[in-house]
Amino acid sequence: MAEVTYRESIGYGMAQELDRDPTVVLVGEDVGAAGHVFKSTVGLFERFGPGRVFDTPISEQAFVGAAMGAAMTGLRPIVMLMYADFFGVCWDTVANEIAKTRYMTGGQVEVPLVIQADNGAGLRMGAQHSQSVESWAMAVPGLKVAVPSTPVDVVGLMAAAVRCDDPVLVLTHKYLYATKGEIPDGEIVAELGRAVVRRPGTSATVVALGAMVPEALRAAELLEAEGVSLEVIDLRCLVPLDVSTVIESVARTSRLFTVEENPRLCGWGAELVSIVAEEALWSIDGPIVRITTPHVPVPAAPVLEDAVLPRAARIAERIRAALG
Amino acid sequence: MAEVTYRESIGYGMAQELDRDPTVVLVGEDVGAAGHVFKSTVGLFERFGPGRVFDTPISEQAFVGAAMGAAMTGLRPIVMLMYADFFGVCWDTVANEIAKTRYMTGGQVEVPLVIQADNGAGLRMGAQHSQSVESWAMAVPGLKVAVPSTPVDVVGLMAAAVRCDDPVLVLTHKYLYATKGEIPDGEIVAELGRAVVRRPGTSATVVALGAMVPEALRAAELLEAEGVSLEVIDLRCLVPLDVSTVIESVARTSRLFTVEENPRLCGWGAELVSIVAEEALWSIDGPIVRITTPHVPVPAAPVLEDAVLPRAARIAERIRAALG
Amino acid sequence: MTGEREKGSTTMAMQDHTGLSPGGATATATDASVADGADGADVARDVRLAIYRRQMLIRGVEKRAYDLFLRNLVRGTSHLAIGQEAVAAGFATAMRPDDYTFATYRGHHHALARGAPPAGLLAELVGRTNGLMRGRGGSMHITSVAQGMYGSYAIIGAHLPIAAGAAWSALYRRSGQVSVCFFGDGTTNIGAFHEALNLAAVWKLPVVYVCENNLYMEYTNTRSVTAVDHPAADRAASYGLERIVIDGNDPDVVYTTACVALGRARAGGGPSLVEALTYRHGGHSRADPGKYRPEEEVKAWMTRDPVPMYRERLIGLGVASSELDALDQEISALVDQATREASEGPEPGVSEIERDLWADGGASWRR
Amino acid sequence: MTGEREKGSTTMAMQDHTGLSPGGATATATDASVADGADGADVARDVRLAIYRRQMLIRGVEKRAYDLFLRNLVRGTSHLAIGQEAVAAGFATAMRPDDYTFATYRGHHHALARGAPPAGLLAELVGRTNGLMRGRGGSMHITSVAQGMYGSYAIIGAHLPIAAGAAWSALYRRSGQVSVCFFGDGTTNIGAFHEALNLAAVWKLPVVYVCENNLYMEYTNTRSVTAVDHPAADRAASYGLERIVIDGNDPDVVYTTACVALGRARAGGGPSLVEALTYRHGGHSRADPGKYRPEEEVKAWMTRDPVPMYRERLIGLGVASSELDALDQEISALVDQATREASEGPEPGVSEIERDLWADGGASWRR
Ligand SMILES: Cc1ncc(C[n+]2csc(CCOP(=O)(O)OP(=O)(O)O)c2C)c(N)n1
Numbered sequence A, B: 001m002a003e004v005t006y007r008e009s010i011g012y013g014m015a016q017e018l019d020r021d022p023t024v025v026l027v028g029e030d031v032g033a034a035g036h037v038f039k040s041t042v043g044l045f046e047r048f049g050p051g052r053v054f055d056t057p058i059s060e061q062a063f064v065g066a067a068m069g070a071a072m073t074g075l076r077p078i079v080m081l082m083y084a085d086f087f088g089v090c091w092d093t094v095a096n097e098i099a100k101t102r103y104m105t106g107g108q109v110e111v112p113l114v115i116q117a118d119n120g121a122g123l124r125m126g127a128q129h130s131q132s133v134e135s136w137a138m139a140v141p142g143l144k145v146a147v148p149s150t151p152v153d154v155v156g157l158m159a160a161a162v163r164c165d166d167p168v169l170v171l172t173h174k175y176l177y178a179t180k181g182e183i184p185d186g187e188i189v190a191e192l193g194r195a196v197v198r199r200p201g202t203s204a205t206v207v208a209l210g211a212m213v214p215e216a217l218r219a220a221e222l223l224e225a226e227g228v229s230l231e232v233i234d235l236r237c238l239v240p241l242d243v244s245t246v247i248e249s250v251a252r253t254s255r256l257f258t259v260e261e262n263p264r265l266c267g268w269g270a271e272l273v274s275i276v277a278e279e280a281l282w283s284i285d286g287p288i289v290r291i292t293t294p295h296v297p298v299p300a301a302p303v304l305e306d307a308v309l310p311r312a313a314r315i316a317e318r319i320r321a322a323l324g
Numbered sequence C, D: 001m002t003g004e005r006e007k008g009s010t011t012m013a014m015q016d017h018t019g020l021s022p023g024g025a026t027a028t029a030t031d032a033s034v035a036d037g038a039d040g041a042d043v044a045r046d047v048r049l050a051i052y053r054r055q056m057l058i059r060g061v062e063k064r065a066y067d068l069f070l071r072n073l074v075r076g077t078s079h080l081a082i083g084q085e086a087v088a089a090g091f092a093t094a095m096r097p098d099d100y101t102f103a104t105y106r107g108h109h110h111a112l113a114r115g116a117p118p119a120g121l122l123a124e125l126v127g128r129t130n131g132l133m134r135g136r137g138g139s140m141h142i143t144s145v146a147q148g149m150y151g152s153y154a155i156i157g158a159h160l161p162i163a164a165g166a167a168w169s170a171l172y173r174r175s176g177q178v179s180v181c182f183f184g185d186g187t188t189n190i191g192a193f194h195e196a197l198n199l200a201a202v203w204k205l206p207v208v209y210v211c212e213n214n215l216y217m218e219y220t221n222t223r224s225v226t227a228v229d230h231p232a233a234d235r236a237a238s239y240g241l242e243r244i245v246i247d248g249n250d251p252d253v254v255y256t257t258a259c260v261a262l263g264r265a266r267a268g269g270g271p272s273l274v275e276a277l278t279y280r281h282g283g284h285s286r287a288d289p290g291k292y293r294p295e296e297e298v299k300a301w302m303t304r305d306p307v308p309m310y311r312e313r314l315i316g317l318g319v320a321s322s323e324l325d326a327l328d329q330e331i332s333a334l335v336d337q338a339t340r341e342a343s344e345g346p347e348p349g350v351s352e353i354e355r356d357l358w359a360d361g362g363a364s365w366r367r
């Protein structure tokens, strides 16, 4: 059992897989001796050497594309993209090539790679270094998407992603990097596509993801005092999506809220709400409410950034009003 | 009054604006003497010359980025991206730069440009030339998105887009290029963000977009014989989104269906359904159903492509089943 | 390394449908010294016959593909390589059976040259289940992993980094494989070109980049939108690479150049960038009559058609025309047979739609 | 062309906060012949004083920014240009007031050199409403259109095409403006670099690309991931451009080089690509101690600090040290005043959030 920060858990999870499987390689900008911009790979270069850990030029198309080519031919690369906003500069590679190749080739080619990226806001980085892009990926058939909210889930989902024969995006949330958690001894492997009920409750179901999970849990604490009992589900993966856990919960609580950091339009919450509105409408007993960042870029000034992001107080307030 | 094809209406609309405003320029691959890959700009080069119509190298980042720089400094470029799938290679420019700059600069800089792209499936082009990417754009704050379904709307929305001081994506649907429509004489300008009821009805509201509009209308005809009266709304724009027209319709019909060509997850339909599930839940009297392409890339073989796309028969069948 | 993951790293599984015995030419191909002058003077007779055969096969299948369009059996788009056979034949003949090929939407010739089954290719064009990709991909995405044909990519530039990645993997696995990546002149202006070349050079990857300079992008002369005369070769120095421009219609020159580049890559000498001058006889794609090209230019290039030119050369070198005739007939029969197989293939069933999105064989996104 | 759309094409509206009268130095700057040798020998006294002033202002504000971090008043990240002042000062002094500047997240020096108000810059760093972008953008996006500072871009490479576009617009409007685009050595390996340079060359755009080669990307030596020694200059030939490497710590050399390049652009001669060798004194960003750099390297560059070096040169050329002292004090007072103004600025109200996404001033996406 070790207590590690979420930040450390990224390297911890990668090390477990690099250790286990010699076809796993790690690649990205400053992932080597520098230990990554977020210091999440500190020690890996020393441990696994330049034959396994590859520094790249600033060429996301090149190294994400190269990882794809390597994955097609026997390796299992873990690509570290750094800020998730940088999906923009390699979106063709991700959305048009990596996602589609197995399907387009009639199953001839497989692309078992992992792209880890530092997702989300909260560090006062401004609009081009703070985006939550998980819904971009969810909208593209052929990509699996994992978004861990705790160190142990980072390790477990990273392992599941590396072992998966499909391309998986592991979006770690940089606002959580300083948080800590226990990691049990021995091999840790999670299953892709399993949500978890982080807090059982009866008044309403609140579905959250990544950095929104602790906020939703804090909101639940705030409301507990008022006799409102929230069930908080940590979705953990967007693809595969654990619809049954959500529907089962909603069947009990009859109310649904989502807490999303992404801008308002077309987020994962919209998908989940729509699924429920089709498949479980009769379970629902009141408006389904998505609590999101407003549909604006993330502003830099601390007071503005804090105001756009869903935080416990706003979440609680919105749920209170809706259940009111 | 002229009858023009949807394909021709693209150039028709551009010509109207090139004629009116000397700061409007047209730029893209093969848009000049070649008249565009889809022959949608035939005659414009002859008419406006190389000083207004610019052929580019295959460098989407360069020419979309250049259009942005030009828009920031006094021009109103219309960029022709060709296949909408190519947003992948310039997604950073579109999503991180064009969309965010006005907001990030506190309103100092404006980016009045138009990106026209050939969107959608139906021409047996395979997975990398058939995508419907309107929802990619809708998910990014700062982009307006117009998706005309008729020649006159192509002209009117193109004009509105060019005259708008915000960046607007005009996504024309290549499956419609051979269809025809009347264009009245004189200047044609539409308003961004106005849906239109294409067919009034009472049993259910069906919201469609682009090439799905005629399919939804055909489905409505099929069901009419069975006494089902569908109200078909052509959304026309995704941003701004005409929520009130939809909610007003649903208030009358109490049932909602969306017909989307995009792959299933996180489409514009999910957004619309979620809005209704929050703001008009009590109007709704039965499951809200999204009729979409399954969550797979678009396959090339005609029988497979036809099977994945929502077509009138499938739409009618799904609505029939849901209204039961 | 787990055995099951070593895709394509073994030559055992390779099935070559060119009708050539793999390795016949390869013995020469891997001997880089043969080709140092890159003038094609020293090419062995069996190699030349193999090249000839590949060129004829490509020409035959591509013409058949064109017929199938005209009969409206191929829907969508399609980009033929008639006129560009020499590049594919020369390279494929020099490659090891387990080397990787990456091509563009204009990729039929490379697939065929590597030995992909013509029936599977034609069946793919007409959207049948016996198509190479079960009808899922279509003309622009021809892939046949069993022959090292690692795909055809329809977004300009995308496959250059991917090809670098296959080379990276080969280097990592010490397999001795080389990755060969073909692309057009217009492709040299897109960002991925630059990124891939730099990465390949820095990592000294065993990859050969081959620009098939056919002078045009779609309907625009590439020179008019490119800052240098030779869109690939004039940029080689940006990546610390040698400037190489060759006659891409002379298969012997292509072959010997390929031998040198492949040999260098296999010997740890890193990437090469080859610019092969060639010409497409037809338009950019099925719909294009190619009218934007000056008549003289077309005429001049037609006199340099690699297929009859090569036949003449072989006869000049003493190959009996009867031997070539026999080969031609064999190929023609093969193409007919492939056409039959293709058109007899079943149309895919709707169940195909939800297949092979994921490794589990399905396409479900939920649980 | 409608007048209201001619943003930045008029010099009238320009407000310069460097304390220099715009145009003073510009008279020389537009005379390209001055600088043909690019050795800085012929720079006029008033130009030199203008450069000196710009360097001192940048150094003063950047050091103040660093103090504000240490006091935890600047949150997020920030990339200082201490050590790289000469590039900004030399170029800005040579530019016309209505020319365009495009910079990266490491862009404070360029904003200041163009005359952006230091108070607005510092206020932006501390997230106040009197910040240049009302607190919306932060350190990485400094923009001040009134002085032609058309933005700082935080995604590597993105602004190179945008700068080309401003040049395209200038050419279209025949305004005589030039667009100047600054970027780092590491940026030369990204696709947008290649695409922008080619487009600029083909369209003969009035744009000057300036690579501030400070040897490092974030924490990696750029040479170790780049195929050539000079990441920008060794690629100039790929775009038909001249190879230019200059001492980026010598502001006179920068200035004269800028004059030539700007003159060429204004005269219709198309783009230039300048590689200026320089060094950042600190780490990549606020958090980085820069430990990956060899001690000798750091030492060697510190002896070439452009700020004291230039002071020495001016004194050597006969400028009284009292004159420079007076300037230094003036600047120091100006920086103090700017700091006060910045820290006295109001925190933005929450209503700011839904402002200025659209031209109508709001952020609504529905009706
Ligand atoms: C990113 C991108 N932009 C544009 C296109 C459309 N397109 C398809 S082929 C082509 C021309 C390519 O020219 P070249 O590289 O010379 O190859 P060739 O077709 O001559 O073999 C273009 C522009 C595309 N597929 N991808």
Ligand SMILES: Cc1ncc(C[n+]2csc(CCOP(=O)(O)OP(=O)(O)O)c2C)c(N)n1
Binding pocket: A029, A058, A060, A082, A086, A089, D106, D154, D155, D156, D157, D183, D184, D185, D186, D187, D188, D214, D216, D217, D218, D222, D284
């Ligand atoms: C597309 C993209 N990839 C990576 C980064 C992260 N990043 C920010 S600055 C930087 C280094 C840039 O180096 P250089 O171009 O030399 O500029 P310098 O910081 O030295 O001024 C990197 C990799 C980014 N912002 N954008």
Ligand SMILES: [Mg+2]
Binding pocket: C184, C185, C186, C212, C213, C214, C215, C216, C217
């Ligand atoms: Mg070409």
Ligand SMILES: [Mg+2]
Binding pocket: D184, D185, D186, D212, D213, D214, D215, D216, D217
């Ligand atoms: Mg640098």
